[in-house]
Amino acid sequence: MNNKSHTPLIFILLGGLILLFIISPLLGMFLATTPAQLFETSKDPEVVNSIWLTLWASFMATIVFAVGAIPLSYFLARTNFRFKGIVNGIVDLPVVIPHSAAGIAILGFVSRDSVLGKVGSSVGLNFVGHPAGIAIAMAFVSIPFLINAARDGFENVPVRLEKTALNLGASPARVFFTISLPLAWKNILSGLIMMFARGLSEFGAVIIIAYHPMITPILIFERFGAFGLKYARPVSVVFIIVCLVFFVLLRSLAKERKSTDA
Amino acid sequence: MNNKSHTPLIFILLGGLILLFIISPLLGMFLATTPAQLFETSKDPEVVNSIWLTLWASFMATIVFAVGAIPLSYFLARTNFRFKGIVNGIVDLPVVIPHSAAGIAILGFVSRDSVLGKVGSSVGLNFVGHPAGIAIAMAFVSIPFLINAARDGFENVPVRLEKTALNLGASPARVFFTISLPLAWKNILSGLIMMFARGLSEFGAVIIIAYHPMITPILIFERFGAFGLKYARPVSVVFIIVCLVFFVLLRSLAKERKSTDA
Amino acid sequence: QKTDKNEKLIIFHAGSLSVPFKQMKDEFEKENPGVEVLLESAGSVQCARKITDLKKDCDIMASADYKVIDEMLIPDFTNWNIKFAGNEMAIVFHDQSKYAGEINTENWYEILLRDDVFFGRSDPNSDPCGYRTVLISQLAQEYYKIPGLSEIIISKNNEYIRPKEVDLLALLESGTIDYLFLYRSVAQQHNLNYLVLPDSINLKNPDLANYYKTASTNIVGKEPGTAITVNGEPMVYGITILQNAPNKELAIKFVQFILSDVGAKIMEENGQPLITPSSSETYSFIPEKLKIFAKEIK
Amino acid sequence: MLKLNNISIKLGDFQLTNIDLELEKGDYYVLLGKSGVGKTVLLEIIAGLIQPDSGTVILNEIDITHEKIQKRKVGIVFQDYSVFPHLSVKQNIEYPLKGKNLSSKQIESLIHEYAELTNIPHLLNRGTQKLSGGELQRVALARMLVNKPDCLLLDEPLASLDVQLKGDLRNLLRKINQNGTTILHVTHDYEEAIALSNKVAVIHEGKIIQKGLTKEVFKKPANEFVANFTGIKNFFFAEFSPVNTANINGKVNIHVSNHDQIEKGKIIIRGEEIIISENHLQSSATNNFKGKILQIIPYFSNYEIIIDIGIELSVVISEESLSKFKFKENSEVWVSFKSTAIKIIP
Amino acid sequence: MLKLNNISIKLGDFQLTNIDLELEKGDYYVLLGKSGVGKTVLLEIIAGLIQPDSGTVILNEIDITHEKIQKRKVGIVFQDYSVFPHLSVKQNIEYPLKGKNLSSKQIESLIHEYAELTNIPHLLNRGTQKLSGGELQRVALARMLVNKPDCLLLDEPLASLDVQLKGDLRNLLRKINQNGTTILHVTHDYEEAIALSNKVAVIHEGKIIQKGLTKEVFKKPANEFVANFTGIKNFFFAEFSPVNTANINGKVNIHVSNHDQIEKGKIIIRGEEIIISENHLQSSATNNFKGKILQIIPYFSNYEIIIDIGIELSVVISEESLSKFKFKENSEVWVSFKSTAIKIIP
Numbered sequence A, B: 001m002n003n004k005s006h007t008p009l010i011f012i013l014l015g016g017l018i019l020l021f022i023i024s025p026l027l028g029m030f031l032a033t034t035p036a037q038l039f040e041t042s043k044d045p046e047v048v049n050s051i052w053l054t055l056w057a058s059f060m061a062t063i064v065f066a067v068g069a070i071p072l073s074y075f076l077a078r079t080n081f082r083f084k085g086i087v088n089g090i091v092d093l094p095v096v097i098p099h100s101a102a103g104i105a106i107l108g109f110v111s112r113d114s115v116l117g118k119v120g121s122s123v124g125l126n127f128v129g130h131p132a133g134i135a136i137a138m139a140f141v142s143i144p145f146l147i148n149a150a151r152d153g154f155e156n157v158p159v160r161l162e163k164t165a166l167n168l169g170a171s172p173a174r175v176f177f178t179i180s181l182p183l184a185w186k187n188i189l190s191g192l193i194m195m196f197a198r199g200l201s202e203f204g205a206v207i208i209i210a211y212h213p214m215i216t217p218i219l220i221f222e223r224f225g226a227f228g229l230k231y232a233r234p235v236s237v238v239f240i241i242v243c244l245v246f247f248v249l250l251r252s253l254a255k256e257r258k259s260t261d262a
Numbered sequence C: 001q002k003t004d005k006n007e008k009l010i011i012f013h014a015g016s017l018s019v020p021f022k023q024m025k026d027e028f029e030k031e032n033p034g035v036e037v038l039l040e041s042a043g044s045v046q047c048a049r050k051i052t053d054l055k056k057d058c059d060i061m062a063s064a065d066y067k068v069i070d071e072m073l074i075p076d077f078t079n080w081n082i083k084f085a086g087n088e089m090a091i092v093f094h095d096q097s098k099y100a101g102e103i104n105t106e107n108w109y110e111i112l113l114r115d116d117v118f119f120g121r122s123d124p125n126s127d128p129c130g131y132r133t134v135l136i137s138q139l140a141q142e143y144y145k146i147p148g149l150s151e152i153i154i155s156k157n158n159e160y161i162r163p164k165e166v167d168l169l170a171l172l173e174s175g176t177i178d179y180l181f182l183y184r185s186v187a188q189q190h191n192l193n194y195l196v197l198p199d200s201i202n203l204k205n206p207d208l209a210n211y212y213k214t215a216s217t218n219i220v221g222k223e224p225g226t227a228i229t230v231n232g233e234p235m236v237y238g239i240t241i242l243q244n245a246p247n248k249e250l251a252i253k254f255v256q257f258i259l260s261d262v263g264a265k266i267m268e269e270n271g272q273p274l275i276t277p278s279s280s281e282t283y284s285f286i287p288e289k290l291k292i293f294a295k296e297i298k
Numbered sequence D, E: 001m002l003k004l005n006n007i008s009i010k011l012g013d014f015q016l017t018n019i020d021l022e023l024e025k026g027d028y029y030v031l032l033g034k035s036g037v038g039k040t041v042l043l044e045i046i047a048g049l050i051q052p053d054s055g056t057v058i059l060n061e062i063d064i065t066h067e068k069i070q071k072r073k074v075g076i077v078f079q080d081y082s083v084f085p086h087l088s089v090k091q092n093i094e095y096p097l098k099g100k101n102l103s104s105k106q107i108e109s110l111i112h113e114y115a116e117l118t119n120i121p122h123l124l125n126r127g128t129q130k131l132s133g134g135e136l137q138r139v140a141l142a143r144m145l146v147n148k149p150d151c152l153l154l155d156e157p158l159a160s161l162d163v164q165l166k167g168d169l170r171n172l173l174r175k176i177n178q179n180g181t182t183i184l185h186v187t188h189d190y191e192e193a194i195a196l197s198n199k200v201a202v203i204h205e206g207k208i209i210q211k212g213l214t215k216e217v218f219k220k221p222a223n224e225f226v227a228n229f230t231g232i233k234n235f236f237f238a239e240f241s242p243v244n245t246a247n248i249n250g251k252v253n254i255h256v257s258n259h260d261q262i263e264k265g266k267i268i269i270r271g272e273e274i275i276i277s278e279n280h281l282q283s284s285a286t287n288n289f290k291g292k293i294l295q296i297i298p299y300f301s302n303y304e305i306i307i308d309i310g311i312e313l314s315v316v317i318s319e320e321s322l323s324k325f326k327f328k329e330n331s332e333v334w335v336s337f338k339s340t341a342i343k344i345i346p
């Protein structure tokens, strides 16, 4: 239907510059890597394990924290209260906290003496140096992206439709799951993808919580320190390729949902 | 109108847990800092300068790159083309690239031997170790947040309204500025805030491009390394407070716009 | 002074030199108005990588282990190296650490091995402090005559290994760990408690160089999968000026300043006493003005 | 069954004041009012989407003014349809049935029954994004009807439908009402009120200005607004003198046959019984006036002509008469009507 | 002026085939069709929102089928209003004027003029989010009219308005048309077609099944659908025999007075001229049938009664007759009508 795009040409130019800006540094990295290096690297068990660990930890962080973050977003989108502005500001804070400061702050939160640390200890779980701790650090720095996207999504759902559903006799919970959530889903999915992506890249906060087991950003750092760019670069490239494939898939999943709507 | 909120109680509980998760680490940090330290720190010119530099660099990065990123988002929201999935995936990549890898990639992009570096040199500008370089590093890691938010925003603007405006004789550019942009503004603003915020916290990529002049995350890192937590913490706290004030203001600005709509 | 208004001097240095170098910078800038000394702190190897791999501009590089300069920078990026300061390994803790009141040179290994005690150390592959920790555990095994002690220490609490010494401090200050193996100078600069170890263990005394050499460990080599062996050696900081230094004149001036009496005092106060003039394998390449701080090996 | 007591609300410039309304079980109550008069607001107050500033809503003797939306037992069909955009037509209709402990077979048959009734079985598997206005309206209606509420609020439920569908759905609504559902139906179309309701209320400028049995209201409009609005033209207030004369607005005197000895009242002159001609007619008609044609409005098979004789009269004539006499706007004509063409409402 | 040649489009299950339409300058063309028949789709093809699969759209001799929306010189008022939600009423109306090189004084006065005409001056400073349906419709109309397009496409522009407003706005549209604007108006309301158009086309099942001068189409509907849809009931195809008899559907024979020697044709029986009674009447009426009452539908001041006499007849009777005879659904009655009550369309 939209065969005659009405996007002005200058937009395509400006947009193209931005794409170029994103692509060029990566391209430089790719061009400096030989296929042989990539092949070698993608067989290196240390690399493979770290990529799995990274994906897995960020995925778990996203899923587990979404269980609370999505309701929080809904609440923030629907309810007005006195200090909402402050709460919204607080939600943005983890984005803005320098990563090592974030790591130190989280360390205080999960270390042995903390409430959470004690709970963990009692079941034999020490967050420090454990994938669970990695996931917590990832969640802390990335959760605002989910909350903000989901809140925007819920704000775009007409309250009227929710009220219609209530009027049809649905319980608030059913309304949430059958109306609000599906209608905000596009934004939420976008937020989930962003949270997941942001978690994958975290270095500064994670390294303070857990150096081992080694997530890929730390592995790259380590390889860079120990063996130099030549050995760090292929790991980055492999990681980026894996992520790109992931995101293209996730985004097309998101798009599919949308097109079935129409 | 919305006086009877219909948010289920369990949502408030789950949401509360998430808020607690965000607040607790920060609170720990705040409680460990005395007002006297804060006062001292907020007078320290090195701290003040670095906070200004950080805010300024991230602000400029956000504004300058928004000029291209917003058109790109509009284009991505409105046009269908063959490799759109890939382009969307590429847009997400900077989020996912480990920060030091990102820093290394950008260094290749702006260093003196690069095209951009040569352009810079010819006007006497060396991006490495320059606020412009800092801004570029910040922009690289944070631009996806703007693009994604703006794209979601534009996708929510009914194409029908744009077509109505075209039918009323408005040029595509006028339609963009009077219809699409204002209607997507809430999401775009949210994206701008996120981009700005994300830029503020960047450490890994910036430290590779420019250790000096020192942005606050690097200052915190340096203080921590040289003098320990006791000296790093107040800087973090001051920085966080400044950011919180900023975000509450920005968010309430966003809200105001919204309420004048009604 | 004849320096330009905006003259810049870029110095890459090991994290453990942050405090003394900051003081040097302040003094030096006072003496030389218009000069701006830009200090960039990172792990010693990282500092070298910034020069070798990232090709960043740098005037002076000061490493926590003179060997980093020898092995990574010579001969492509510089051709000389002055060993200029010493340090020693210590066990660092704070008041809240478990058994902080009891620890001494006789029982420290026993306390560290208790179940409710956690201690941290650096990664041997990325930080000299890391392999030095391994080495002193071997020296301790020898010294206290407890077979297998090194093995036991090195295998405990591996979740608290971090790439740099400063990362460990966060663990200590947040109460996550009780003790860590660290340079005495850092403890001193951070106002932390530390246990001074016997000279036979602490890698401080150049006179014990031959004894230290009996300890050895493997770390990763130049590429993944390879290994090289490092032997115990007295801890010695190295300093050099890069061939491509943008500001060679000023760099020489700053190195002179570090190694002058003012510098010596600052280093002393920070627990990193100067050891110049020291013997140098690269004596002939040292700039004339700096030759007085070194001795030619006979 | 449903009772509004003294409902008042202010929204920006707009307000409703002291609205009282009472529906008995089985009523088909139509609320008539112009566009923007607040009909939708009133329905939404009953459904709980808007809270009134004062007054109470009583359903089955229970005060539900501050009850939660989902606890009120009134079903509303919204003017803007509020069809769920992410669900198919079928899923929309299925929605209220899902919580009801019905077998999937029962659900299926209910869906088909009501799709049939609203004439949308061919749309069941369609998405709702591209439906036409009339299609959406029927989906919304089916979705509510399948829920079988005791009390049904309809906000202009037939507005987007063509004549034929409108007829079909009026029959459906009538049937549902006859089966016991109380209905409050809001519209600006008086024909809908006549076709469907047993009671009607007219709302104007924030107040209910007349209510009662539909026949009563249409036969005896309380004032000009109601008269005009309910499609009755030529409605005037008059003062009567003993000599069978009625004076309208102090301007025009007309002969009436019988005014029951009242002094003031309302009169209606049936437009169909007014004759117009180019010259003064000598006939049995007792009222003859000269006037000017203000406007000629064509309808199906006849025309409405507005003539100013001091007061504005609306006259209905056939197509032939119009073409025979070549009446034009602004031309002068004579009008005449018998005193029996006048209806007096005390 | 505006010409559609052979337009075809397929959207999912729905399709339009070979649509031809021609508007001359000054025409008020009404396109009549049921809900969901594709009226909106057709207008959006002309306005360029949708591209047809085949066929061309010609405006003033220029092929604009693939022209950009903003370059087509046709204005469209959408069925869903498409009022800009972030602008006030005034800003909405101002929108098309902003690009036009007018002084702010001229703009101001134009806005007020058209707000006046559409009866929304009191809303000018309001936001558009809370407007009622009828208010929105008028804003959309004012916004388009102020732009004074040569060719105007209206998608049910009066659907949400009450009778009075509808009347006012019909006058406005008529006036605009008389001032030279060509109008293509889409609706399902045949009265609107009668009241406004000079030409009309009826669209059904994806095709235009009849078009022409409004009078012609309404007088001579081409088939039953058109007849029904245009409000004419009792429309039948008949076969005539030489003895003045018409046979309908092979079932019922009726007497006609004159059939111009044709063999097949259409007949319309005016519902107002059919008499019903409880017993067989001896009268001058030549057609007398026994039938069963299927349905009684009340209208304003009269009733429509559907009677099955083999064919379904729609009869209009007054309220008094209904109450006098107590007709009920399912009761048996006699119908009679004179052969002059029958209109034959060759």
Ligand SMILES: Nc1ncnc2c1ncn2[C@@H]1O[C@H](COP(=O)(O)OP(=O)(O)OP(=O)(O)O)[C@@H](O)[C@H]1O
Binding pocket: D011, D012, D013, D014, D033, D034, D035, D036, D037, D038, D039, D040, D041, D042, D079, D188, E130, E131, E132, E133, E134, E135, E160
């Ligand atoms: N929340 C609100 N704030 C301000 N004004 C409002 C609000 N809600 C409704 N209004 C105004 O109240 C008036 C009545 O609106 P309502 O929708 O009830 O009209 P309506 O009688 O249903 O008209 P229509 O027949 O056109 O649908 C309108 O002028 C509308 O603009």
Ligand SMILES: Nc1ncnc2c1ncn2[C@@H]1O[C@H](COP(=O)(O)OP(=O)(O)OP(=O)(O)O)[C@@H](O)[C@H]1O
Binding pocket: D130, D131, D132, D133, D134, D135, D160, E011, E012, E013, E014, E033, E034, E035, E036, E037, E038, E039, E040, E041, E042, E079, E188
């Ligand atoms: N993009 C599309 N994809 C599939 N079906 C569509 C699309 N657009 C419209 N339709 C279908 O085409 C048919 C005609 O729609 P349209 O809106 O033109 O009807 P309409 O004649 O305007 O009806 P109404 O009088 O109810 O407004 C409808 O059944 C609609 O669901």
Ligand SMILES: [Mg+2]
Binding pocket: D039, D040, D041, D079, D155, E132, E133
């Ligand atoms: Mg309404």
Ligand SMILES: [Mg+2]
Binding pocket: D132, D133, E039, E040, E041, E079, E155
């Ligand atoms: Mg339509």
